[in-house]
Amino acid sequence: MLHFSTRLWCTASCAALLALAGGVRVLGQGLPVAAKADKAAAPGWSPARTADGQPDIEGVWTNSTLTPLERPAELAGKEYLSQQEAADYVKRLLQQVNSDRRDGGTQTDVNRSYNEFWRDRGNNLVADRRTSLIVDPPDGRIPALTPAAQKRVDDARAWMQEHATDGPEGRSLGERCLSWTTAGPPMLPGPYNNDTQIVQGPGYVVILSEMIHDARVIPLDRRPHVDQNIRGWSGDSRGHWEGNTLVVDTTNFIGEYSFRGSDANMHLTERFTRVSPEVLQYEFTVDDPTAFTKPWTARIPFNKTSERVYEYACHEGNYAMTDILAGARAAEKKR
Amino acid sequence: MPKHFRTSLLNAIVAAVSLAAIPLCAQNQPYKGPRTADGKPNLNGIWQAMNTANWDLEGHSAQAGQVVALGATGAEPPGIGVVEGGEIPYLPAAAQKKKENYANRLKLDPEVKCYLPGVPRATYMPYPFQIVQTSKVILISYEYDSAVRTIYMDNPGPAPVDSWMGWSAGHWEGDTLVVDVTGLNDQTWFDRAGDFHSDMLHVVERYTPGAGNVLNYEATIEDPQVFSKPWKIAMPLYKHVEKNAQLLEFKCVEFVEELLYGHLRKQPTK
Numbered sequence: 179m180l181h182f183s184t185r186l187w188c189t190a191s192c193a194a195l196l197a198l199a200g201g202v203r204v205l206g207q208g209l210p211v212a213a214k215a216d217k218a219a220a221p222g223w224s225p226a227r228t229a230d231g232q233p234d235i236e237g238v239w240t241n242s243t244l245t246p247l248e249r250p251a252e253l254a255g256k257e258y259l260s261q262q263e264a265a266d267y268v269k270r271l272l273q274q275v276n277s278d279r280r281d282g283g284t285q286t287d288v289n290r291s292y293n294e295f296w297r298d299r300g301n302n303l304v305a306d307r308r309t310s311l312i313v314d315p316p317d318g319r320i321p322a323l324t325p326a327a328q329k330r331v332d333d334a335r336a337w338m339q340e341h342a343t344d345g346p347e348g349r350s351l352g353e354r355c356l357s358w359t360t361a362g363p364p365m366l367p368g369p370y371n372n373d374t375q376i377v378q379g380p381g382y383v384v385i386l387s388e389m390i391h392d393a394r395v396i397p398l399d400r401r402p403h404v405d406q407n408i409r410g411w412s413g414d415s416r417g418h419w420e421g422n423t424l425v426v427d428t429t430n431f432i433g434e435y436s437f438r439g440s441d442a443n444m445h446l447t448e449r450f451t452r453v454s455p456e457v458l459q460y461e462f463t464v465d466d467p468t469a470f471t472k473p474w475t476a477r478i479p480f481n482k483t484s485e486r487v488y489e490y491a492c493h494e495g496n497y498a499m500t501d502i503l504a505g506a507r508a509a510e511k512k513r
Numbered sequence: 514m515p516k517h518f519r520t521s522l523l524n525a526i527v528a529a530v531s532l533a534a535i536p537l538c539a540q541n542q543p544y545k546g547p548r549t550a551d552g553k554p555n556l557n558g559i560w561q562a563m564n565t566a567n568w569d570l571e572g573h574s575a576q577a578g579q580v581v582a583l584g585a586t587g588a589e590p591p592g593i594g595v596v597e598g599g600e601i602p603y604l605p606a607a608a609q610k611k612k613e614n615y616a617n618r619l620k621l622d623p624e625v626k627c628y629l630p631g632v633p634r635a636t637y638m639p640y641p642f643q644i645v646q647t648s649k650v651i652l653i654s655y656e657y658d659s660a661v662r663t664i665y666m667d668n669p670g671p672a673p674v675d676s677w678m679g680w681s682a683g684h685w686e687g688d689t690l691v692v693d694v695t696g697l698n699d700q701t702w703f704d705r706a707g708d709f710h711s712d713m714l715h716v717v718e719r720y721t722p723g724a725g726n727v728l729n730y731e732a733t734i735e736d737p738q739v740f741s742k743p744w745k746i747a748m749p750l751y752k753h754v755e756k757n758a759q760l761l762e763f764k765c766v767e768f769v770e771e772l773l774y775g776h777l778r779k780q781p782t783k
Contacts, residue, residue, distance in 0.1 A: 228647070229550030236647065344779040346770040355766050375663065377652045379557050379645035380549070384652050386661060391629075393654040393661040395643050395760055410762035487663065489676040493766045494628050494700070503777035510779070 225422060225452040230380040232398075233422045235452050238487055239480035241365060241460065242300035242372045244271055247476060249310035249318030257318070259307040268303060297369045304479055311366075313461075314475040323439045327469040331439050343506035346499060353499065355492035357411045357435060361389035363428050363446055364437065364462035367478065374480065375487040376450075376458075383417055383424060388487045396426055403429050411435050413446065424450040441469045456482045544688040546722050551648045554688045554722045558644060559753040559760065562637035562730075565592030567624075569706035570746055571600060579619040589705075595637070597745040601708060607739040614707025622705050626773060627765035629660050629677035631701030632694045632716050633732040633746065641753055643760050651683055651690070656760045664692050672696025675712055690720040703734075711738040726752035 225233040249256075259267055277293035304311070310318030323331060341348035351357045360368030365387060375386040386393040396417040403414050414430035426448040433442040444466040451459045458480040465473040547555040565573075572594030578587030603611055614621055624630065630638055640656040651664040664683040672680030672695045680696035699712040719731040728750040735743040 236649075345777075346774050354770065356764065375652075377645050377647060377650055377663075379647060379652075380555075382557075382643075382645055384645050384654065386652065386663075390659075391661050392659055393652070395645065395654050397759065401757060404757075404759070404761070408761060411764055412762060486665075486669070488673075489629075489678055491629055491677050494677060499774055500777065503774055506779070507777060 223454060228378045230378075232378050232383070232419060233424070233452060234378070235376050235383075235424065235450055235458055236378050238373055238375045238483050238485055239458050240298070240300075240372045240483045240485070241367045241374065241478050241480050242298055243302060243304050243311075243367050243478070244268060244299065245304045245308065245311055247311045247366060248320060249312070253309045254317070256309055257316070259303070259309060261307070264303055264307045268301065272301065298372055299367065299369050300372075311476040311478050312474060313477045314463075315472065320438055321470050321472045321474050323469060324467075324471055327439055327441065330441070331436070334436070343502060345503065349499065349502065351411075351435070353496075353502075355390060355496050357392075358389045358492075359437070361387045361392050363394070363412060363415065363426075364448060364464070364476070365460065365478075366476075371490055373483065373485055373487050383426075385426075386487060388490055390492045391490050403427075406430065409433070409442065413444075422451055426450070437464065439469050440464060440466045443468045450480075458482070544722055546724075549646060549648075553646070553648070553685060554690075555646065556644045556651070556690060556720060556722065556728065557646050559641050559758045560644065560728055560750040561639075561641040561753065562748055563751050564595060564637065564748055565590045566595045566637040566746070566748060567634065567639060567704055568592060570594065570596050570704050570708055571706070573706070595746045595748045597747060602741045602744055604739060604741050607709075611707050611709060614702070614709055616707075618705060618707050621702075621707070623701055624705065625769070627658055627769045628700065629658060630655070631677055631697055632662070632679050632681070633718060633734070634701060634703055635660055635662075635678070636718075636730060636732075636750070637748060640763060641758075641760060654760060656763050658763065658765055664690075677701060679716070686719075688721060690718075692718040692720070694718065709739065710734070710736045713738045723749065726754055728752070 225235065228234050228236065253259075277290035279290065280287060308318075312318045312320065315321060322328075338348055338350075346354050352359060358368075360366045360372075365374060365385075368389070371387075371389040373388045375384075375388075377384040377386070381398050383396045383398065384393055385396065392412060394412055394415050396415045398417045398419070400418060401416065403416060408414065409430050409432040411432050413428040413432075415426050415428045417424055417426045419425070426446075428446040428448070429444075431440070431442050431444050431446075437444065444464060447463045447465070449459075449461040451461075453459050459477065460480050461475060461477045463473055463475040464470065544554055549555045549557075568589050569592060573589070573592055575591040576589050578584075578589055580587050601611075619625065624634075624638075635642065635653075635655045635657065638655070638657045642653055642655040645652045645654070649666055651666065652661065653664065654661050660678060662678045662681055664681040666683050669680065669682055675696050675698040677698060677700065679694045681692050681694050683690055683692045685691070694716040697710075697712065697714045697716070699710065699714075702709050713736050715735045717733045717735075719729075719733075721729045721731075723729045729747070730750050731745060731747045733743055733745050734740070
């Protein structure tokens with residue numbers, strides 16, 4: 179039950195603390211590549227139906243993977259790894275992020291205060307050994323930002339650096355417990371809290387992300403989006419079924435929410451297809467012409483898990499924000 | 514006004530009042546409303562309490578608010594009370610603590626800090642919530658603070674750890690959804706009046722569909738560290754029937770940053 183208690187403890191108590199450990203990455207116990215299929219549907223297999231006739235995608239799913247969103251520079255031009263290359267890559271990655279190492283001096287050691295005990299990123303690459311979660315454009319990288327968006331992102335970054343400890347606004351949205359880059363939409367694998375619960379009631383799909391207890395209750399009745407004036411961190415989602423694929427359109431994002439450079443005009447399309455009893459294929463396309471020079475798409479397998487989703491009371495346990503600001507004020511006095 | 518007209522008006526009022534009383538009295542009648550595919554009462558929908566229980570579970574008069582600048586918009590509305598028997602049976606020491614909570618409610622009420630509301634408070638906050646019902650789980654998504662809870666219908670075993678929204682195990686008793694809630698921490702309140710509990714809190718909720726768009730809600734509250742005996746609240750919940758009804762985002766964390774961290778801001782240098 180080690181895994182169980184780890185997740186639970188982490189969920190309940192280390193919310194904001196882990197946010198601070200951004201420098202320390204991921205982990206796992208050292209097993210190689212996933213065995214599960216995540217690409218094509220198993221031949222002849224079709225999902226069961228829920229009581230109201232939707233293809234059944236209910237349950238708890240995890241999108242844990244070591245495969246990065248963007249193709250690393252050293253793998254440029256290489257879309258897939260061979261089995262041997264994948265095993266070596268995983269081994270190298272796990273060594274790199276091994277927080278139980280003691281080399282590198284005191285500061286490095288302090289930065290490694292969270293080891294794999296606290297994380298659930300897993301120890302596998304996606305089963306087809308693709309070198310990035312991004313499948314389009316083919317170079318596996320997020321397309322260039324438009325000049326205006328690039329300036330916005332650079333300005334925001336510079337402001338954050340300059341005001342990093344002046345007040346809460348200088349911290350990331352995650353550290354403020356307002357939103358999380360992995361919680362979505364769109365949903366991405368992160369170091370921990372990678373579980374998502376899907377519940378299908380008549381006319382609705384609920385997508386509950388364990389990261390900061392975000393539940394999207396998505397109507398399937400083809401109603402229009404809410405008024406343009408109504409904005410949200412999670413936007414406004416509408417769903418419909420295309421065969422066995424749930425298609426979710428999300429607009430009305432809040433301007434301050436930026437996903438990798440996106441702005442309030444982001445139109446997000448997510449596609450969920452259960453390709454086998456154990457795998458829900460998740461694909462999202464970001465279309466935001468004022469931010470990105472072209473749309474881009476990522477594909478991430480969600481694997482069925484017997485875990486339950488636990489409460490992640492991020493804000494309620496956010497001692498880190500107080501400590502960061504109080505620490506900065508104390509440091510100023512010393513000067 | 515002619516006398517006979519006055520009489521008939523009076524009759525009409527009496528009839529209207531009696532009709533209005535039917536939904537509450539109809540609880541014991543067999544339920545004839547919509548059912549889900551597995552034959553259970555269909556609780557799916559967006560619901561909301563229409564009372565002032567979140568201000569004070571007990572009956573209370575209107576009074577001035579805590580923030581002068583808010584004037585009438587911050588005043589506390591009156592309420593007839595939702596506690597069976599009228600009064601919460603506090604143990605003597607706990608009654609004293611409730612008084613202190615009340616006196617310091619602006620500072621101490623976890624709602625002011627945008628903390629998760631716990632159960633049963635989530636139910637009667639002045640925000641809608643949506644029930645999404647399947648045979649294995651019933652998920653409730655609350656608009657306030659994006660709070661959410663999953664009611665497991667497959668006996669999830671004991672609560673693994675205390676949390677703000679607790680650990681909910683549900684089962685059907687006839688046409689009533691009964692939810693056993695444990696694993697609640699001691700950080701939440703029942704209302705803005707300082708009514709509180711310890712981490713020994715045990716709540717049993719009963720959701721019984723009534724006639725029309727009413728869901729009758731009852732919660733039995735037990736906490737031997739704070740109360741001399743179990744006590745009960747009851748209220749109808751009303752369904753949102755607007756065609757475009759949906760939960761919107763009320764992520765209040767952003768709205769309390771100044772309150773919680775404002776005193777730690779960098780002061781401008783002269």
